[in-house]
Amino acid sequence: MEADFQQRSKDVIAKLADSKYGTTAFESEKKSYPKAMIDFLAGNRARAIAFLQSEDADAQNHAHTLGIDFYSGFTLKGQVRKYFYFGKYLNPAYRQRMKKAMQIWTEVDPLTRHFPYQRQFWQKSTDNCDTWVDCRNTDNLKAMREVAVYLFAEESGNEQTRKIYKERISHNVRTLYQIGQGEWDSENYLGHTITSYINLYDFALDPEVKSLAKSALDWFFASGALKYWRGGFGGPSKRDYSQGNCSWCSLATHSLGLYFGDSPLADPKPEPDEIHLITSSYRPPAAVVALARKQFQKPVELLNSKPTYENWKLGGDDAPQFYETLYFGNTFQLGTLAQGSGGDWNGFKLMAFNTERGVDYFIAATGTDPTKISTSSVGGDNVAQYRNLVIWLNNKPQVPFQFFLPKSAKLETDNGVTFIRYEKTWLALTPINLKVEGINHKATQKMSDRYPIDQILTATGTLKTISGFALEVGERESYGSWQQFKLSVLEKSRLNLSQIHGGIVEYRGVAGNIKLKYQDSGLPKVWRNGQAHDWKNHFAVYQNPDGGKTPIYLGWKEGKLSVDAGGYNFQTQP
Template structure:
């Protein structure tokens, strides 16, 4: 496993060797510092060190820290590894200057110290701060800031600041073990949070802090392992900006793939932040790696929860905001949220096995902007999922629907059911007051720059009532061949819309059934195989729908994460 990791690390280093770094203006160090560090590892030491200790482009803005930039969280993350890992290669004078700057920064809590006016993070930034360090409170930026300030205070003996940040770090990481992460499963920001805590794990002297950092990394890598598969990242996601719907297309997969691999193709465009993984001693537990590779008995279904984003505010941790159903077949994984997509979160995403490039995607959403399909919604989406069966219902008139799928998928319609054939996975999509218009060339062209091998199918709700679709998914292990699956759906599966004017739809599949009663404001009423689903029993962060605590389990506010996969067992507690 380690030899494979080192081989992948070598590929990353080779990709960046000799490339331009960029600048140090504003928070450009988020890219330029990691690139210089990788180039150092590639053997271009003098060039890299000269850049790393060059005068900052905005040095005049940082007289309080001797011209060293400690403002942006992204810059702080790079400064940490520059000093603590590459510091022995820096000139003694520059290293001492950095240390003095750290001492000045952490003499008091830098988050409480103020500039006369707000400072920009980049030329057009609007979320600027007047504090000495980044005041922004997203999970990833907070992790970068807290880790850096803690390490700087520890290095320079500013004990009051160190203790204050130790408490903050413990609180933030223990929250993961209580209710999960507010910035959950982000295709981008999961990676940034991981690298922040790698700094803390690698360089903290306090053994308790090092252990807390490891707990954070274990949890984050486990959460990533649930959604990662063969170089892809799928299922519902928070802070999903629509750029990760292909293999190796997201920062989180760039980083997770270094640990997990399991893809038939190498990462063609690795991320510069991988330098933090490459130079770190942290490795995920074998059970976490096995979870990522889906080395557990399938099919399996998880009923998971996700907290509200600002869960630290009073009352925001009393119940989850999102309820997720995640199903793992032998050749696919499908996830949905009870209230669908909206804001910056995805509520319906599926990945299917592809032997050549890892996975293909299937995404369904209401709305008309194909570039925003990951989070698109006109409002009023309700989703019921029972294993491989889904009902997706919307309560607006003439609702626009769009579907994202590969051009390689074979599409045919029989008896008003659209069959979509992936390499090893088959979909039967039954419209509910929905006019499926077919492949939309205009919308497909709009996503072609990033997704040249994918396409958009559009549809529109009809009538004066609810619209949507029922979805049934099959594969060889459960349905034989495609022809058998198609015949079974045509002869056995049934859609009941007799009560659709009341928002009630039921779909009976070849195996099992699912029923939904639409709720405009509350969670939908869902019957899973005839049983009314009690959302109060859907609070656990991770739980198997059959009651077993495999492959992953974490109860609501229980402070313990358990994983069992690939013959390995992992348990971690943090209160």
């Protein structure tokens, strides 16, 4: 594993060497500092160091910290590694100026010190700050701020500020092990949170804080390992921007894939932020790597929960906000949320094995904007899942549905069922008061720049009441052959609409059944294989419904994570 990590690291350095750094204007250091640091490792030392210690483009706005920029979270993350890892290569006078600046900056908590004006992060931004440090509280930006303030307070001897931030960091890490992360499994931001805690792990002097950093990283990598597969990142996720629905497309895959690999394709466009990982001594536990590589007995189902986004607020830990079902077949992994997609969360995503590309995707959503396929919703979605079976209902009149799938998938319709054939994974889509209209070329064209090898299948509800679909997913291990799958579904699977006027739909698959009663508000009523599902039994952050703790387990407010995969067992708590 270490040899593979080192080789992937060399590939990243080679691909990013000699690149243009950019500027230090505002938070441009988000990209420019990591690019310069990567270039340093590539051998262009003089050029890289000259840039890293050049006068900041906005130095006049940082006169209070001697011209050193300690403001934006993304800038802070780069400043930390610049000072602690590359510091010995900096001009001694510049390094001393940085240390003096951080002493001034952390003399008291910079979040409590104010300018007489606000700083705007971007045009039309509404979360601007008048504080001495970035006040934004998304999980990833909060981590950048708290880690940087802690480390700079520790370095400059400002003990009171160090203790304040040690407690904040401790609280955040304990929360992960109690109820999970508010910005959960983000295909866009998980890597930014990871690289923040990598800084803390590498440079904290207090052994308790270093241990907290390791606990946080073990948790983040375990959560990422569950959704990572062969260079892809799938299943439900928070802050999903519909940009990551192909191998190596989501930002999270760059950080995770550097450790996990297991893809037929090398990362074609690595992120400069990987500098933090390449130069770090942290390594995820072997059990977590095996989890990412899906080295556990399949099929297996997990019932997981996700907290409300601002889980630190009063009542934020009373109950989960999201209830996830995640199923791993031999050739696919399928995840849903009970409330479907909406806002900035994705509530339905399937990844299927592809020999050449790593994975292909199948995504279902209501709505008509294919460029926002992951989070698109007209509202009112109810979803139920039992293992490889799904029912999705919506009560909007003539509701539009859209489905994202590769152009390589083969489509057939037989007795009203749309069969979709991936390389090794097979889908049977049964409409419920829904007219499947076929491939929508106009919608496909809208997303072709991002997804040139994928397409959009559209469908529309036929009534002014409930409509949707049932889905059955198969593969050779469970159904034999493609022909046997189709025959079995047509002969044995049954859709029961006898109570649809009461909002009840049941789908009986070849093995097992799922039943859903539509609810206008709150969670749907669900019966999984004949058993009424009690959502109060779905609180665990990670759990196997069969009662075992394989491949991952973390109970609600229990505080102890267990990962069992690849012949390795790992347990940890903060």
